[in-house]
Amino acid sequence: MNQKLLDTYADLVIRKGINLQKNRSVAIMTGPGTYYFARALSKSAYRHGALFVQVLLDDLDVLSERLQNQDEEQLKHNPAFIRALDYEMCAEQWSYIRIDSTEDRLDHGPLDQQKNQLYGTAKREFSATRFKKTMRHELPWCVVCAPGPRWARQVLGENATTADLMEVLKPILLLDQEDPLAAWDAHGAMLQARQARLNSLHIDTLHYKSPVTDFTIGFTEHARFLGGSETLPDGTPFFANLPTEEIFTTPDRMRASGYITTTRPVTVLNSRTEEVRLVFEHGRVVDYSAKVGKDVMDAFFSIDEGTRRIGECALVDESSPIAKSGLVFDSILIDENASCHIALGDGYPTCLTQGKSLTTEEGLIAAGCNTSLMHVDFMVGSKDMTITARTREGMDVQIMKNGLFTF
Template sequence: MSISNFSDKLKKYAELIVKVGVNVQKNQTVVLYISVQQQELAHLIVEEAYKLGASDVIVKWSDDFVNRQFLAHASQERLENMPDYIVAEGNYIVDQKAARISVVSSDPDAFAGLDQKRIATYQSARGKALRPVMRATSNNELAWTVVGASDKAWAEKVFPELKGQEAIDRLWEEIFKTTRIDQPDPIQAWKEHDEKLRSKAAWLNEEQFSALHYTSPITDITIGLPKNHIWEGAGSFNSDDVEFMANMPTEEVFTAPDCRRIDGYVRSTKPLSYSGNILEGMEFTFKDGKIIKASAEKGQDVLEHLLATDEGALSLGEVALVPDPSPISQSGITFFETLFDENASDHLAIGASYPFSIENGTKMTDEELAAEGMNVSQTHVDFMIGSADMNIDGIKEDGTIVPVFRNGDWA
């Protein structure tokens, strides 16, 4: 099976990423993180960005094989210490207010079998070194987007019955469908989608629930929400008031929880691909905002290293609502990639809150954020909890209960 008009669709995709994803402005620096396998898409993105007037497009190539060799063989000293040039590059990106495009296409099992402790050590050191970039990104000071591209190892994981080019084509089809490239005018289609999600976020912002209560046959958890929290859907705005689309696809509206008020238990409903490993059947028990018990049917070791990242990794930083009838959920496909799977399902995130999820949060210090119930952490990992039998109630300050979701869809 080959995709008809593949090169036309890929060109449209590159255009969408540059115009809607990060909305490149004149004289802006653009940084593109992309696999060496995705040269064709990279060239199209670079071309489109320069067409829109970018001053500089910096391409940061990555390679699963090279990364695996590094994690397997680098000295402990190197894993613990980032070279100065990485720190300098991060600071440069922030100073330039660069637009960041991340194209995910890695093998979900890229680092399976490696020593998890080494991976965790490296991720922690890198997280510290790139803290200014992560902070500017999570404050929406910069425009940023995460998108997908089909690669052999990932495609064969998603479609195990297919091999090689057939699997690659099949995954491209799904990527084009979920990002609306199959529609006559993808850019217009995204505008309409943006408005629809905004209206849901506007309703939730008006309600200002004090907490959400999630119930399903495998979940019963109450998650507090901070005062003056802000729900967002689809598009965001950077500090220059330029709209961008942080995730494509996206089907969610999300905010931050009050990380001090989380009680109950929750079980994941989809596999999670995290740091080159697959985790399945995760269960968490929360008391007073902290995870007091955590287990995984697959990937327990990886999960324990994630939760040991820092104090904030023992709580939540995001609650996101995604209707079960969403296109990705209805496709019945598990993508083994959070960008897609989180848009098929209600999800929560272990770790950091986005400061923009609360009024004036982007102007607050870490201490001030924590005082408002916002979670501060070096990590932010989404996991999926939604299903067709998930009910969610909004609980008002005075105890009034308002149905938000019934049987996995907006009530």
């Protein structure tokens, strides 16, 4: 890949993604296949004033071997140094970057679903404090992607190269602009204008309608839409996802009814699912099916009760560069920004006006915010979807038609 382009991308993530502040440390999670980008990010971080950079390796092939050779008690073990690192990251306001494991998901041994679910649950429980601070945007974080040869062939065909895929990603990441940093500022402002319009409607429910979906989701009076950059408690902005096209909020965990069907593949517990159909009553999944990955969804729903309720709903215009590409990237980071989506699992307290005061699970649940160890996005939008809002004043307002915002 072109070194100048790689450095420009790394600088974008450091300066706009986590918005690194001088003398702050950075943790970067990567798989083996994207270590080259973790290295570029590390160098950029030091160029921009980082105190310390720690690269962490997440190797799915090694995990496969662990799942095959350990019993349940062994799989629950997490060494004390991880908790010490979590503590320091929280206490010293580390930034966290995760490189989506698109490359390594295509080259690993088998992952036993039951054991993988047990391992993942134990890992999330062990790092629950850091996870909660991240969900509350009390720490700067950013999820990004990096092209590799296997991912390139999956997305573009058997003769595609890493450089070919990077050319596709350039407009999606606004790296084709003369000044990508300024382009992301402008893009963030556009998304915030959309969120302001939605918040002005005082939405009580959204009704999703398409040939495979007839679904209604409700909100408390405290729900607000967010989009573009996030904000730390001290007012510092950052982009939690690069790219991002979504306007999102936290629904009332008890108010979802009807059925909704995924329109793009979704990776759940490191395994692919397709055409997952979810049936809701009183906010809870009461029935489900899947063209691919029913066993994966069985494992997902066994993790905790919160996996059966919605923690996020996000609106995405089908005119985004990702949707226009016509490609399926098999990356939740990119595919979720091509289409409207919902997330099963943990909700975002920051999307509630009283969110900062909600410090306990009981308080969150009482406020209508779902809680769970998991948070997985499922793409449900399409070019034939219509979404109608009902306001708290009883007016119906069409906000999306044929997958496009009406304003």
